Amino acid sequence: MNGDRGILRWYPARWRERYGSELLAMVEDVSEGHAPSRSLRRSLQLAGLKERLREHALVGRDRPPADRVRAGARVILVAWAALVVAGCGFAKFTEHWQVGVSVRDRFVPDLMYGIVVVLAVLGALAVLGVVATALPSLRGALAAGRWRLARRPVLAACGLTVVAVASTAGLAAWAHHLTNAQRNGASLVYSGAFISWALLVVAMVVAWTIAAVAVERHVDMSPRLVRAVGIGASVLVVCTVAIAGAILVWWIAVARTAPWVLGSNQLGTPASPWAWPLAGEAAVAVVAAVIALLGATRLVSAARSGIRTR
Amino acid sequence: MTEKRGRNNEPTVLVLTSLAAGAKHGHALARDIEQFAGVHLGPGSLYGAITRLEERGLIAPLPADDRRRPYEITAAGRAELAAAMQSMARVVATGSTRLGLGAIDLRPT
Numbered sequence: 159m160n161g162d163r164g165i166l167r168w169y170p171a172r173w174r175e176r177y178g179s180e181l182l183a184m185v186e187d188v189s190e191g192h193a194p195s196r197s198l199r200r201s202l203q204l205a206g207l208k209e210r211l212r213e214h215a216l217v218g219r220d221r222p223p224a225d226r227v228r229a230g231a232r233v234i235l236v237a238w239a240a241l242v243v244a245g246c247g248f249a250k251f252t253e254h255w256q257v258g259v260s261v262r263d264r265f266v267p268d269l270m271y272g273i274v275v276v277l278a279v280l281g282a283l284a285v286l287g288v289v290a291t292a293l294p295s296l297r298g299a300l301a302a303g304r305w306r307l308a309r310r311p312v313l314a315a316c317g318l319t320v321v322a323v324a325s326t327a328g329l330a331a332w333a334h335h336l337t338n339a340q341r342n343g344a345s346l347v348y349s350g351a352f353i354s355w356a357l358l359v360v361a362m363v364v365a366w367t368i369a370a371v372a373v374e375r376h377v378d379m380s381p382r383l384v385r386a387v388g389i390g391a392s393v394l395v396v397c398t399v400a401i402a403g404a405i406l407v408w409w410i411a412v413a414r415t416a417p418w419v420l421g422s423n424q425l426g427t428p429a430s431p432w433a434w435p436l437a438g439e440a441a442v443a444v445v446a447a448v449i450a451l452l453g454a455t456r457l458v459s460a461a462r463s464g465i466r467t468r
Numbered sequence: 469m470t471e472k473r474g475r476n477n478e479p480t481v482l483v484l485t486s487l488a489a490g491a492k493h494g495h496a497l498a499r500d501i502e503q504f505a506g507v508h509l510g511p512g513s514l515y516g517a518i519t520r521l522e523e524r525g526l527i528a529p530l531p532a533d534d535r536r537r538p539y540e541i542t543a544a545g546r547a548e549l550a551a552a553m554q555s556m557a558r559v560v561a562t563g564s565t566r567l568g569l570g571a572i573d574l575r576p577t
Contacts, residue, residue: 177515183535184494184511198510205512209519220520 165199168206170213216456223460224384230456231391232371237450238281238394239367241401243360244442245278248405250356251435255412255419263415270408274401281397288390295377308372315365322362325355388457395454402447405440479509479517484526484549487541491530494518497539521545 165185166174185194185202194202208217215221215229252271259267299305329351333341336348343349379387412419413431420436421429486492486500498509509517518539521527526545530538541549564572 173519177519179535180494180532180537181511181515184498184514187495187536188498188511201510202512205510205516208516220523 165194165202166206168203168210170210173206173209173213219459219463223463224379224381226456226460226463227384227388227391228374228379230453230460231387232374233453233456234391234394234398234450235285235370236367237398237446237453238285239363240442240446240449241281241398242278242363244405244439244446245274245401246359247356247435247439248274248443251433251439252408258419259412259416263411266411267408270404270411273404274408277397277401277404281394281401284390284393284397288386291383291386292374292377295380295383296373299373299377304376307376308369311365311369311372315362315369318358318362318365322355322358325358329355388461391453391457395450395457398443398450399447402440402443405443409436409440479513480521480526481549481552482507482509483514483517483521484541484545484552487527487539488546488549491538491540493533493536493538495536 166178166181169178181202185198188198189195211217212220214232215225216233219226221229255267255271256264332348332351336345340348377383409420409431417431418429420431420433482501482505483497485504486497489500492500494511494514498511498514502508518527522529522539524544526542526548527539528542530540532538560572564570
């Protein structure tokens with residue numbers, strides 16, 4: 159049955175250690191000496207996945223409300239990180255949009271663009287607010303010698319940030335010596351460098367998200383911090399959903415009145431409203447909004463169970 | 469079970485009901501449950517229920533026989549099961565009265 163140990167891979171390590179052997183024994187009994195059926199394997203994969211989600215307090219009601227708030231906040235943070243990536247892409251794609259849209263058609267896109275900017279700042283402030291509230295707990299974790307538990311992801315994120323900042327400076331200096339056409343696709347070398355830089359920024363956002371989750375797992379949550387996390391996460395949910403909506407409305411408004419903005423940006427030229435970079439950014443933003451709402455349901459379920467934050 | 473008490477097909481209730489008759493390991497539990505409730509619990513669902521029940525101290529593991537570990541119901545498990553049964557009995561009684569069925573024979577078939 160060594161091959162069947164693969165079934166257990168879906169379960170968390172701690173669970174496997176405790177129940178793995180007897181679960182395999184039962185699988186043997188149920189399968190009566192044959193290889194486990196495909197449906198049995200699938201149901202075990204599903205059960206293992208559920209057990210993993212439960213371990214992280216992402217499903218079930220058997221964990222304390224504070225743990226469920228943390229789990230919901232983690233999901234929302236991941237959604238926010240995805241939205242930051244989509245938002246950066248949106249900012250780049252739309253950097254000259256006003257040039258191609260007549261003044262009378264600018265109201266709705268302007269409003270939506272403003273909403274994206276304001277909510278992006280608000281979301282960033284919410285994250286900073288939670289970090290500030292967490293500082294005493296972070297100090298406590300450091301004093302308790304827990305730094306080594308989160309050291310690797312934090313150092314990786316710091317390293318990527320240094321590289322990203324240096325690359326940004328280098329790319330900006332390079333761009334300064336290029337023509338507008340070269341900066342916008344005529345120079346293949348610059349385009350390649352720009353795409354590499356964008357991927358680096360995405361990697362940096364991912365690395366900081368992983369680092370934040372790693373640190374959070376080793377920090378003791380005071381009731382005050384649980385409340386701050388709950389409030390901060392709720393603000394992020396609202397920002398994520400509203401930004402995703404604003405991006406979509408901006409797209410529709412521009413596609414209706416000035417579709418050339420989504421293509422060549424040459425005023426009055428026929429163009430398809432389907433711009434693949436914008437479609438990708440909008441899709442990521444919508445997925446982020448859905449994930450944020452899933453995280454929010456976790457927060458609400460924890461709140462309903464009664465969080466004691468005295 | 470505190471949040472879902474009363475659902476008689478809840479795997480945790482089924483496991484407790486089975487163990488109320490004596491200690492059993494996984495496969496024996498699944499067969500017994502299928503026999504008295506007509507519910508097929510696969511290894512994944514069964515061990516999900518066992519995990520939850522053990523975490524809450526409602527069942528306890530006994531020394532393993534080969535790799536097959538039997539479980540027994542604890543005093544807290546009996547109390548939990550009794551409370552679940554009373555809750556279900558109230559639903560059965562109310563439903564029977566409202567349907568005009570009179571008293572229902574609750575003895576096991």
